[in-house]
Structure formats: structure tokens, C-alpha cells
Amino acid sequence: MEKQGVITLINGPVVTARGMREFAMHEMVYVGDLRLMGEIIRIDEDEATIQVYEDTQGLKVAEPVFGRGEPLSIALGPGLLGNIFDGVGRPLGAVYEKGGIFIPRGIKVPQIDPDKLWELEPAVKIGDVATPGTVVATVKETPLVVHKIMVPPAVEGEFTFVLPKGTYKADVVVAKVRDNRGQEIEITMVQRWPVRVPRPCREHLTPKEPLITGQRVIDGFFPIAKGGVAAIPGGFGTGKTVTQHQLAKWSEATVVVYIGCGERGNEMTEVLEEFPELEDPRSGRPLMERTILVANTSNMPVAAREASIYTGITLAEYYRDMGYDVAVMADSTSRWAEALREISGRMEEIPAEEGFPAYLPSRLAEFYERAGRVVTLNGDMGSVTIIGAVSPPGGDFTEPVTRHTKRFVRCFWALDKSLANARHFPAINWVDSYSEYVGEVEDWFSLNVDSGWGALRNRAKELLAEDERIQQVVRLVGEDVLPDGERLITFTAYLIKNGYLQQGAFGPDSYSPPSKGFAILSLIMYFYDKALALVKQGVPFSLLRSGDVVTNLVHLKELSAEELEVQLPKIRQDLDTFLEKTGSERLAARGR
Template structure:
């Protein structure tokens, strides 16, 4: 915690306390201003509905690394960015937000339980003190701020909880920290707005929500950003806002979801079919999007690998082609497909199960660093390229899809820990040996 002069105070500092232990009401120093003396304590008072000022807003140039592969690889969010996680009941919104709170590389986490069940907040309180931050070896609870406003609390408090959380996030942003704010869920906050509006006898709009719902949602998400804080010392901080949306019945055309999409740049849509198939996180890779991909391309190229973005685009192309082929398979079956298309379907399945699917409760796979993500993509695409060359030469796809190699690709997310990336080289050697022997075998048969 850093001691900051409040934004609306300037002057000469005097009566500074020496280092020691003080309570929050202790006057640490006094600022002699034109309008009198101002006492500075260990806390600041600020109206929660008014954004805290800053010197300059900066462009998003660095990703908020979450450790979730489907997000970091395909739909990244920048530090200071905005994202929404819409999904029906039971699709895994809270689990995804807990994962983001645990493993994202933010300095401070603000978790707002707005109108949700009390047991979800209890789970955070019980689990987070036992988890260790991989960056500094300290308990994750030390960087986490919880705002518990569960469904049994007053409606007015629920409506204010969102603003309280974003103001606390801005306070730590002004210290130069990168803050990630999780709001679970903004739909319950919107319902509180609707109830307050009804009691005030205001004219209702669509589905009973107040007509100013969209502007209130916009005011909340627009307080995110990466900025230069006020003061002479250059301090760059950010607030990244990630809000869960709970549309009734999974209807994404309802007012809260449509209003949110106007103001966010990442949309991580949770799919009920994926959730029912036990595919978690159940983020739909075809309907989700991120507008930060182009802005973060340079960062990925410099810090991870120049080919990272190219690998991502190729894998997304495989998944898109697989979706088109699945329509044909539903009608006439997979047997009618040519071998090159059968290969696409099988490789897409490796990507879905071996890459996109991630166990939130695994000791190894719950948090996947970007270097590991890149190596996994590289190995999968190498398998696809080598197999595609042999299939084009007339080798049967059943020969190419060797069970031992496929199983290695499916399980490398669990079998390779963070400190053993050299094992990816061993996988590549096994693949090269297998494909070289298969190529020589068919070359010999062809010559004979």
C-alpha cells in the first residue's frame, strides 16, 4: 500500500510521521494548501459513482495473462481491457472468474460477489488462503479484495457494490498497480437497478429495466483502462474489468447482454452444450471474439514467439473447417469424407480435448503459461503438417493416426509441467521418427 496525496489537494508537505506501525485513522502527514491544512491518513474518501482522475489514458499494449488457454491464445484481453462472460445457469461463469482471480498476472484482484449465492464467496475465502501466487510465492489472498454482497442483502447495497469495487480498483491503479476486477454478476446488479427503479415509479423500458440501463452499464465498463496516474513520478496502472452476465434461460438477446456487448471488447460466450459435455471452460471458440488480437500481436511476437499469432490463426482455421465438416457428418457420416478432411476432423478433436479443455482443479493444468501454450500449438501443428504430407501422398488416414502419438498429444497438458518444457522436444523427436518410418515404408512399397 502506497500513501498518496488525494487528487484534489496540493501544497507543501509537513509534519511527516516516522516509519512505524499506525492504524488507518492516524494522520501521517499534513499538506499546507492555499485553503488551509489537509490531513493525509492511510485511507482516502472518494464518492464511488465518480471516476478517479488520471493524467493520461494509454493504449492497450500488454495482455492480461490468465493461464486459461482458450482465452490467452484465441481471445486475449489486454491490461486495462474489458470483457464479458455471458452464460446460462450451470455453464461455469463463476469457475472461470475464480480461475481468472487465481492465476491472472495482475498485482491486485478485486472480486465483487454481486447478488450471488453466499457459498460461492465462502469457497473463495476457504480456497484462496491455501493457494500460492506463482510470481512471488505468497498466498493469493494477500492480493485479493472481496466485496461480498450476496443475494440475501439489501437491493440498494447490491446496486452500490459494483461502484464500490471499481473505485477501490482505481485507487490501487493510481498507485501504479495492474488491477483485475471480477464482477459476478452484472445481471444481478441490473436486476437491483430494475427493482429500485420500480420502487421509484420510474417509466420501465424493455423487460422492466429502467431506460438508462445501457448508460449505467457503459459508465461502469468505461472506468476500465490503462493510464498514467497523477503526480510527478510516472506511475502506469491499469484496471481490467471482467463481468459475468447471467441471461435468463441463456437468452443472449435480453437487455443486459445486448447492452454489455456495446461497451466491451472481449466476449467469452459460454456454451451449454459444451458444459453438458463436461468440456470446461465451456467458452465457445466460434461465437466468442476479442478485439485486442491485432493490438497485442506485437507483444506476443516480441515476448513469446514471432510465429505465435500465425499458429493461433492456423488452429482457428482448423476449428472453423471442422465446424463446417460436422454439418456434413451429421447428415451422411464421416466415412464419405476424403482422407484430408478426415484428418482435419481428427486434428480438431485433438485441439478441442488436448488444448482447449482445461481442468480447473488440476495441480498441473489449472494454470498454463504462455510459453507452454506456444509449445503445445507448435507440436499439434507439426503433427498436422507431417500427417497432411503423407495423406497427400496416398497414405491412409488410419495409418497416420497412430494411437500412441495421439495419446501423447492429448495428455501433454497434464504430463508436462511448467519446468519441463524440454519434453516437447522429445515429443517432436517421437513424431519425426514415426512419420519418417511410415514415409520410408510407403516409399518402399511404391517403388516395389
């Protein structure tokens, strides 16, 4: 007999029901005659509190509540890549086909297309040992990604049946495993997993390899490791969404999961229109062939916004378990925290700072802790890298979401409103930002880019910090009173800011490999060292900055990596020639 309760109170997305003694905490339920999706979030004897993932308008007291017998779960299998889901894992394409342009309340659609055929290639045979994570078969999910059908966690034994090579639907039994108790367990292409439960792995590893993003300010100054966590905080108009688009397009991740959590509808529309048209830069194929979008805009039910983060991270962990590097873009965690605040308020919980619930830090920690570089259950290595955007009101980095996020991330890319207003993008402030992964990834950069990467980065950052100090003096008394040595510092800082850190989101410079960034920065610092030696000999700085070869240093970024590599020796030679000629002429004139 189906478990059933009765609605006693409706408060927006929060519903209270009676007769719920047999229900479990976090169990999914169908609410009301329309059977709206909901989740039990509190149980008090016979009474339960339910957050409803759909609009509760028109719901009435005394309508029934039915149990589903499982927590909030999603189907994991081939067909996820290239798809667009809502916050609770319903594919929006299937929703549109069944219910039209607006999502009808109570609509039920399969998360994995049951009619699509897949070319199956078995990877085991009858009699093989089955352990958690064993790859049973493979499916070419897209031209860019091979989907691995794995033995679910907690299942082990011996294969008694393996489906031969052929074309099948996703619900077909791929293999059967006889466990230690003699029971036969069927394995299909699709497995379900509760989104609030992290998927298991064999071992967590130290992140040592950088996630190359193609953005010089990140790869060169504030790198993130594969399996790392980063936050992009910034006020309205500072470029959070565009920066995440760049990272989604260019980062060296096999799979990208983009979570639009509570963003404005027009921004999410841009994502939904733009991503299918983007080209994967490494293969020339459509980027959507290795991307999953989770779309939950600000006008969608607030409870579904809270769930969307967990839906996205579970999808990422699933592909991590196949041995892939996955990048998760969460835009934005502030809207997710606001959903927590609204639900908490309707549950009449005692609020903490700025109305957020007292458990906000622990929920943020639970989310970011699901990142990591791991040894999977089948012995492969995979990673989940989380990059979360934060939208502090008025750009105030001391507000609770930003402040607590800083406790759990090791990479902080602070977006600056003044840089954005000056059209300097990415508007990542080089003073307020930091990365704690530098020491762990330095060996990789030394081996794959240049052994002097760490020293060059440190020198450039020190020069920018010195420039920041000098600019305070300039704002008080003007630049004319500066000695030539300090004017050289401010000019070199200008070259670094505009010739190295600034990077357009479109055109040939939208992706810059680490080798190109290192070449640009090393040439700028080479100019600084040569010019400083001449300034110390009494050569006026005004003469040293006047040559075309010097002013053109700011335009090196417009060259492709290949063009820069070819032209670099000549540029360096021209720079030497100009500085030596200018210095010798000035010193000779002084001698006369």
C-alpha cells in the same frame, strides 16, 4: 442544526420523504429511528426518493430522515487487502464481532480498523512540493503489497509537516500541506472517496500488454489486455464462477477485487471459504494477501446490490493509483441489472425491454468505462481490468444485459452449455467468442513468446472453423464418407479441442504459461502439416493417426512447462520418425 425530513411513503427498499429541500442529489441519509443507510436518488422540490441499503421491514411513516452531508463514500487506506466487505463497504468481520452472525439493521462499524498499528516509512520531507498523487509515505500492508499513502486529488502546495518513521494508527496525521491560499491541509493514512465518481488520472493509455491468465483458450485464442474489459456470459452450470476463480487466482495482477453481486449464498460461501485457503502461485503466500472481496448475496437488500459494483471498482481504482495492475471480477452483472430493474419498478419509471430501465446501457457503460491502463497522478502506470460475468436466462445471449454488455466490452468469452455438459472446461465456445485486443497485444506475444504466435493462432482458428463446417456434413451423412483430407482436419481439431483448449481447474495443468500453450499448439499444427503432405501423396489417414506418439499429443498438457520444454525435441523427433516410416512403407507397398 442537523437537516431532517419525514418519511411519507415506504415501498420496499424505496422510501419517499418530505421536507428534503436542503438535501442534495445522491446524498447519503440515515432513514428512520434505526438510522438505516440510504441514498437520495430523486429530488422533486420538497420531496425526495431514497433507496435504502438495508431491510425496511418495520419502518413507519412519519419517522425522521437525517442527512450525512456526503455522497455514498468509502474509506481508502491500509487494511483493505485481505478484508471482506458488504455492498456498501462495511467490513463483515467487524460487523460479526459487533452484531453477530446476521447483519443487524442500522449497525455502524469503521471501514478501516482504527486500532491496528502500521509501520510507516515517510517518502517526502518538509519543504517538498506536494501535488495530487504524490506518495507521502509507504506502509507494508501485506507481505505481497506495499501500500502508498498519497496526496488526495485537488490538493497541492508545500509540505510543512511530515510524520517521522514509526508505528502509528490509521487516523494519525501523516503530513500537512500548505496550499496556495495559505491554508494547511492535513493528510492521514485514510481518505474518503465517493464511489460513483471515477478517480482521476493524468492520461489514459492504449492497452498493449496482455493480462496473462494461465488459461490457454484465453491467452492463446481470446487474450485480454491489462486495462481491458471482458464479459463471460453463460447459462446456469456453464462454469462462470469457476472460470472467474481461476482468473482471480492465476492472472498476473498485483491486486484482485472480487465482487459477488447478487450471487446465491452457497456460491458466495464457497468463495469466502476457498479464497483464504488459496495460495498465491508466484509467492507461495495466501492469495487473500492481495485480494479484496465484496460480498453481496441475493438475500441481501437489493439496493446494496446496486451499490456493490461501484464499491468494488472504487477500491480497484485506488490501488491502480498506486501504480498496480488490478483485476476486477464482477459476478454477476446480470444480478446487478436486476437490482436496477426492481428499484426502477418501485419508482414507477416507464420500463424498457424486458422491464429493465431505459438507462441500463448507460449504467453498464459507466461501469466498464472505469477500466483502463493509465498514467497516474504521480506519473506511475497502473491498470484496472474488468471481467464481468453475465447470467442470461436460459443461456439466451440476445437478452438485454448480454446484448448491451457486448456494446461496451472488447473481449467476449461465450460459455457453451453443450461444452459444459460434455465436461469440456473452460466451456468457452471458440466460434462465438472473440477478442478485439489481438492486434494490440500481438507484438508482446511475438517478443515474449514466439514471433509466430499470431500466425499460429490464426491457422488454428481457421482449422476449427473448417471443422465446424465439416461437422455439419458429418451429422447428416456420417464420417465414413469424408475424404482423408477432411478426416485429418476433424482429427486435428479434436487434438486442439482436447489437447489444447481443454484445461482442468485443479492439478498441474490449472496454470499454463503462454510458452507451454504455444509449444502444444505448434506441435499439433506441425503434425497436421506433415500428415497433410503424406495424405496428398496417397497415404491413408487411418495409418497416420494410429501411432502412440500421435494419440499422446492430447496428453501433452499434463506435463509441466519445464517438463514439456525438456521433452519437446524428443517428441518432435519421434513424431517425424513415425510419420516418415509410415509414409515410406505405404508408398513402397504401392510401388510394388
